[in-house]
Amino acid sequence: MRKELQGKKLLSADIRAHSVKLGEIEALLASETAETTARIGLFFGPSVAGYRAFVDAIGLDLNRALLAGHEIAWNRPFEPDERVRAELYLTDYTEKNGAEIGVVEARFFAENGEVIQTQRTTFIERAVR
Amino acid sequence: MTNKSLGIMTREKIVRYAGVAQDFNPIHYDDEFARKAGLPSAIAHGPLTVLVALDALIAEGVVGSAGVVTTRLKAPVTPGQELSLRMKEGGAFDVLAGETEALTGTVSSGKSGE
Numbered sequence: 001m002r003k004e005l006q007g008k009k010l011l012s013a014d015i016r017a018h019s020v021k022l023g024e025i026e027a028l029l030a031s032e033t034a035e036t037t038a039r040i041g042l043f044f045g046p047s048v049a050g051y052r053a054f055v056d057a058i059g060l061d062l063n064r065a066l067l068a069g070h071e072i073a074w075n076r077p078f079e080p081d082e083r084v085r086a087e088l089y090l091t092d093y094t095e096k097n098g099a100e101i102g103v104v105e106a107r108f109f110a111e112n113g114e115v116i117q118t119q120r121t122t123f124i125e126r127a128v129r
Numbered sequence: 130m131t132n133k134s135l136g137i138m139t140r141e142k143i144v145r146y147a148g149v150a151q152d153f154n155p156i157h158y159d160d161e162f163a164r165k166a167g168l169p170s171a172i173a174h175g176p177l178t179v180l181v182a183l184d185a186l187i188a189e190g191v192v193g194s195a196g197v198v199t200t201r202l203k204a205p206v207t208p209g210q211e212l213s214l215r216m217k218e219g220g221a222f223d224v225l226a227g228e229t230e231a232l233t234g235t236v237s238s239g240k241s242g243e
Binding site for chain 1: 142
């Protein structure tokens with residue numbers, strides 16, 4: 001993990017809450033509440049610009065990386081097909097017993113600047129053996 | 130405390146989620162690759178387990194159009210495992226994969242900061 005990026009923006013992307021992808025999540029969940037859930041859980045912050053772009057930007061070693069935690073704070077669901085600006089930051093970085101712990105914050109904005117959702121994702125890179 | 134079945138984590142769900150998330154890490158579909166990484170088999174994406182939990186929380190009515198769900202992933206979920214939601218006091222919850230705590234978390238409704 002590139003600890004020198006702590007506090008800095010990793011990536012940004014102009015994306016869309018595609019109705020097709022919403023439908024795919026609804027089909028996956030196949031529940032009465034799937035439509036609402038899809039509009040909240042549509043994006044996984046770190047992969048909004050493509051998972052590879054995120055891995056390269058933060059310098060994550062996938063052989064040692066674990067997803068340890070994920071938080072979603074939403075002010076409203078995404079609207080189908082609305083345009084969204086996503087920004088990713090490495091907001092926290094710590095080392096413990098050789099392991100590295102990073103917190104990535106993804107902020108999702110509507111076109112008018114409204115914050116729709118914020119996600120905080122914690123990754124652990126296990127110590128090199 | 131209440132328990133609610135969330136169904137089986139199937140390979141179909143994992144493959145569908147890989148397509149949505151564009152996350153084709155072989156650890157999620159290649160058993161041999163996953164075993165070399167020390168896992169029992171391919172595992173579900175962590176965010177997929179979070180998504181299933183979120184859907185259950187919405188179905189339970191504990192959260193809706195605005196809220197915060199905070200989770201900690203404790204153990205991998207493998208295909209074929211039955212998931213269940215265990216609601217606890219004060220908005221705390223667990224997702225069990227079989228008998229194992231796969232995820233633990235808290236939920237609150239309303240806009241962040243409220």
